[in-house]
Amino acid sequence: MEAQSWEQVRQAFGLALSRAGADREAYVEALPGGIRREVRSLLAADEAAGDFLEPPSSTLPRGARIGRYEVLELVGRGGMGEVYRAVRLDGSGQQVALKILSPVFRSQEMERYFRRERQVLAQLAHPNIVRLLDSGEHSGRQYFVMEWVEGSGLIEWARSAERNSQLVLFEQVCRAVQSAHQSLVVHRDLKPSNILVTADGDPKLLDFGIARLLEFPGGDADSARTNVPAMSLPYASPEQARGLAAGIPSDLYSLGLILYEILAGRVAQPVSGLPLDEAIRKIAVDDPPPVANLPADLAAILRKSIAKEPEKRYASALDLAEDLRRYREGYPVHAQPPGFWYRARKLAARNRLALAVAVVGILATLAALTGFVYQYQRAREEKALAQRRFEAARKMAQALLFDAPNQLAGVPGTIGTRRWMAEQALGYLERMASDVQQDRGMALAVARGYRQVAYMQYNVNSPNLNDPPGALASLEKAEEVLRRAGGASPEFLEEWAENLLARPYVQMNRAADALANEQRLSDVAARLPRIPEELQERIWHLHAVNESRAPEERIALWNRLIDYHEARLAPDAKNPARLRNLAIMRKNLAGVFFSQKRMAEAVEQSRSALALDLARIEMQPGDSSAWMDVSFDYGLLGQQLAESGKREGIDYLRKAVAIRRDLVAKDPQDRRAPERLAWMLGELGRQLLRWDRRGEARNLVREAMDLRRGLNAPGFSQNSMFDLHRLLARIAERDGDRAAACREWRLSAEALPASLAPALSQALRIEEIRRKAEDCKSN
């Protein structure tokens, strides 16, 4: 054979050998004739050769005695030596792993490495790190004996494990590495094949072969460079690959690559087989492709752990483990930039127990904030730093103070806690308000905080502390902060507008206030360069709900709003939220018609509203809030029909009561349901009086009173206790039972809230109650 073709045959043979089956056949087939024949012949010879010339795979035969141990089989071969499964010869039958230094590499340097591994293992006592049992020398070859770990490889194990157990196990690995680091030992060769998982599911870290003891920084500086012996390139850190010193960050990077492999099911840095310079470039520069279908938090943790720059990685293996734990338990992870909504989402996703933790967190945060305010005032020269810290703490406080209570709102039995939290929040805001006058950004934050507390105190959409006067006070304080700060940015003005828009819900329709409100809102909106469409729509809304405005004007406003919303609904006719919105507007319009005794029009609007809400039921039959709305619609329709003297109104009211009874029975935890049932019972009772059904009316009103007593919710509902007593008084009057009537009038007067800012219709009734109670006294 010519030298040239010899070389070609050798190369082609090697390439053919690295392929299998059809792939190999296709490769050989494509070779030029002479070379093809020769390669085929050699491949056949290779197959036929069996173990021809193959040296024994190990240097120690089965049965060889090494100190107090007898060799059973070779289980692994590494750069430095061989690992055997062996058995202790003391009759205990204890199996061990015996690692013996290869004589080929025998040198002072290698022996130093070997001794070091022994020394390192002896230092480490951790349940997840393989234990050193013994050591010695055999025929001039050093060996040491470790506990025998029966288990599967990490990656094989991970393939059939669930995500959660994968992470739990990996966290154990991190903690083991952390314990090594705390013993001042860097592993430097962390890779899946160095981690076994036992049958009990515990990971074991093996092979501290090239570990470095950190406590000899001077003497060990050279060996910190990892050229001899080489680490496994696919798991090397960028700094390791560049031949720089490999410290703790290197181990953390390797851990990140292992995490990647567990999650992705593939090697993060597939560099084996690449030319060395290409492999090093890849490790130093290329980020592994993102793992598909990974939750954002987990992806962020992974990114942070395999950051190319050591300073961007986690500070310790424990930090990595802790972030994974936080991820598993649904807490915000440190790998994600902290944002208010991010934290709020996390908070919302967690269970109720976690919210109790948030309450404790508030205490700590408040204490911290008080400190920051103090610092803020004291250290003017460090203002920028203090400001930054303050900002961070403030964001945290926002999440805890203003989000946690909303999460708690739906949880039964938390009203005391929520009230306490609102008080804490107010105290905090008050301190802020007096400290931050000069700072508009801070003023904006404080004003927002106040508005959020007001929402906790009272709103019409979700559970609240039922404290409208408190809510109003909070909104007024917020406006005061905004006024003093005098900001003029759109953000600032929009917050002001939001504040004013929230007023009608807490002002109980005081006409004078409502007008003043509208005026201020117009002023604020006029300062905006452009009024956003949504804001404009809400301003109309504010005007429309103002009962002191002329009815014709209000009817026009509602019609305009209904048109606006119908146009928006059109492309999205099946959107339940929009259907509900539109229904509410029609009910409002019905209310205006009703107050003008335009009954036919009122009933028409109410029927439309009912149809819209029934459409929602059709889409979501299990939606109890839709059922609540439908019961309200029936009630409203029933009320309007009854007031117009139509008996069918009673049937609608009965339907409304039936639905609400159902809702109370279905969810005993829903605190609003009994309150709403009580309202409807009172209303049905009131209308029944029209047809003189006194007995039934009395029973219904008493049932409503029992429900109310159980609720212990003070406030302004249209038929609060005083209203129900008034009904009983009027029933007693019809019965001709003056004594009973007077008793009820007195009770009604006593039940009147101390501070009243009632709407007009209520004022009339209250006037009646006071007068009657007075009458009864004089009798």
Next chain:
Amino acid sequence: MAAGDASSEPLNELLQRWQRGDRAAFDEAVPVVYEELRRLARVLLRNERAGHTLGCTALVHEAYLRLCGASGAAGESLQARAHFFGAAARAMRRVLVDHARARKAVKRGEGHTMLELDQVAIGVDPNLDVLALDLALDELNTLDPERARIVELRFFAGLSLEEAAALLDCSEATLKRDWAFARAWLYRRITGEPEK
């Protein structure tokens, strides 16, 4: 051990000369290792339990320990170790070839050498025709000395793929391919299949 100490000085010197580029030093070193291997085999075979094979690997390793010592100059650099194992492999090859020739001579009634180095005793397949292998290996050496060297290290010094790759400073994958190539070529040569 007196014998080891006595012979370690000249061997280390020879290996150092060889490292400095004196090719003749290699040829001088091989007989030193050769003597040591024979001596070792005799001693070890006497001491080992009956039926226990020694193996080229163990022999060579033992020789290495004795000749180069734990702290000998040859022990410190990879290159020096490569040189030693090269010499040891060559020496072991001669041990086995001499034994095979002696056995042939005995069969023909020409001699009565003590067959202290039985092929079985040192773990080599008794059916292997060492003389044919020796010839084929010479042939391979003229065609491709690098691949021939791999065969010597693997077969006669009993080095593992990892060890041989480290000594020859190449990747394990490359060494594995080259070893397979050389082995297939030798097998075909010895089993008499025509080359083309």
